[in-house]
Amino acid sequence: xxxxxxxxxxxxxxxxxxxxxxxxxxxxxxxxxxxxxxxxxxxxxxxxxxxxxxxxxxxxxxxxxxxxxxxxxxxxxxxxxxxxxxxxxxxxxxxxxxxxxxxxxxxxxxxxxxxxxxxxxxxxxxxxxxxxxxxxxxxxxxxxxxxxxxxxxxxxxxxxxxxxxxxxxxxxxxxxxxxxxxxxxxxxxxxxxxxxxxxxxxxxxxxxxxxxxxxxxxxxxxxxxxxxxxxxxxxxxxxxxxxxxxxxxxxxxxxxxxxxxxxxxxxxxxxxxxxxxxxxxxxxxxxxxxxxxxxxxxxxxxxxxxxxxxxxxxxxxxxxxxxxxxxxxxxxxxxxxxxxxxxxxxxxxxxx
DNA sequence: AACCAGGAGCCTA
DNA sequence: TAGGCTCCTGGTT
Numbered sequence: 001x002x003x004x005x006x007x008x009x010x011x012x013x014x015x016x017x018x019x020x021x022x023x024x025x026x027x028x029x030x031x032x033x034x035x036x037x038x039x040x041x042x043x044x045x046x047x048x049x050x051x052x053x054x055x056x057x058x059x060x061x062x063x064x065x066x067x068x069x070x071x072x073x074x075x076x077x078x079x080x081x082x083x084x085x086x087x088x089x090x091x092x093x094x095x096x097x098x099x100x101x102x103x104x105x106x107x108x109x110x111x112x113x114x115x116x117x118x119x120x121x122x123x124x125x126x127x128x129x130x131x132x133x134x135x136x137x138x139x140x141x142x143x144x145x146x147x148x149x150x151x152x153x154x155x156x157x158x159x160x161x162x163x164x165x166x167x168x169x170x171x172x173x174x175x176x177x178x179x180x181x182x183x184x185x186x187x188x189x190x191x192x193x194x195x196x197x198x199x200x201x202x203x204x205x206x207x208x209x210x211x212x213x214x215x216x217x218x219x220x221x222x223x224x225x226x227x228x229x230x231x232x233x234x235x236x237x238x239x240x241x242x243x244x245x246x247x248x249x250x251x252x253x254x255x256x257x258x259x260x261x262x263x264x265x266x267x268x269x270x271x272x273x274x275x276x277x278x279x280x281x282x283x284x285x286x287x288x289x290x291x292x293x294x295x296x297x298x299x300x301x302x303x304x305x306x307x308x309x310x311x312x313x314x315x316x317x318x319x320x321x322x323x324x325x326x327x328x329x330x331x332x333x334x335x336x337x338x339x340x341x342x343x344x345x346x347x348x349x350x351x352x
Numbered sequence: 353a354a355c356c357a358g359g360a361g362c363c364t365a
Numbered sequence: 366t367a368g369g370c371t372c373c374t375g376g377t378t
Contacts, residue, residue, distance in 0.1 A: 314370070325369060327357065343355055
């Protein structure tokens with residue numbers, strides 16, 4: 001199995017963050033001045049990393065925290081390297097796990113600003129003596145592949161929901177606004193208002209972190225970091241499509257993403273199903289009660305309505321209107337009320 | 353108050 | 366024309 005990360009060049013791709021950063025002797029490659037990684041509050045995590053798994057660090061980054069963390073926990077039983085990854089933030093803490101559910105949880109603390117993943121592409125940078133040889137590399141590769149897969153999946157989901165392309169370079173000003181609103185909403189960032197209004201994706205990609213901070217002192221660095229991830233993922237997609245590894249996890253994910261970003265207007269029932277298929281992101285606002293029977297519950301009606309409004313460019317969308325649209329499906333035999341009717345509970349007539 | 357049901361008119365692709 | 370948005374009235378929880 002090929003590792004998408006192996007295709008990454010040494011050092012940063014588009015941005016300085018996705019790929020990193022520590023040499024075989026523990027030295028770090030220089031980072032851009034003012035980089036959030038240099039901030040004091042990030043250092044304990046970094047130190048944890050350096051003790052356990054140099055080369056791969058993920059902070060409490062919501063996009064990467066998934067139900068797959070249980071897999072990581074299992075892995076950690078057998079692999080100190082993976083355990084170190086868990087200690088470094090891959091496995092949700094109570095706080096970060098809550099934050100993984102589509103931004104519905106508590107606001108990220110300012111003491112622990114959200115960070116992008118920093119993933120080493122160099123297999124040789126593991127600490128000696130932790131694990132030996134192939135086992136160690138295999139563990140690292142599994143973790144890396146999973147992390148990359150999760151990042152791509154989350155971007156794919158956002159693309160579907162926002163109907164935008166995965167590559168920020170291609171965004172028009174409206175796409176940029178969608179992405180900004182989405183990111184701010186998902187991570188409960190303060191609204192940047194109109195400060196990015198006139199920018200295309202190309203403009204946005206050309207901006208430095210400092211430019212972001214100037215436009216949005218409160219969350220410019222975070223937005224810049226998120227954009228970096230998108231840019232890096234787009235780069236990886238391009239790289240994968242060029243070439244060598246034709247059936248990498250990344251390719252499969254992206255082909256899926258591409259087919260869903262084809263510009264076809266999404267139906268409400270499809271949108272709801274997409275949310276339901278991403279429980280780690282949206283489980284707090286909509287979830288299956290009985291997946292086999294297609295019964296689901298809208299836990300946060302206002303939030304689901306906001307997401308739908310965002311997706312359809314209908315800022316005035318609310319649950320009243322959304323539920324009316326759901327009821328239109330009764331006649332069409334797509335959605336119905338379950339036999340035992342409950343508030344906010346619906347059922348797909350033809351569950352997958 | 354929030355949710356549910358359904359009629360009706362309108363808009364857009 | 367289909368699908369969805371919006372507004373509405375009235376009922377239920």
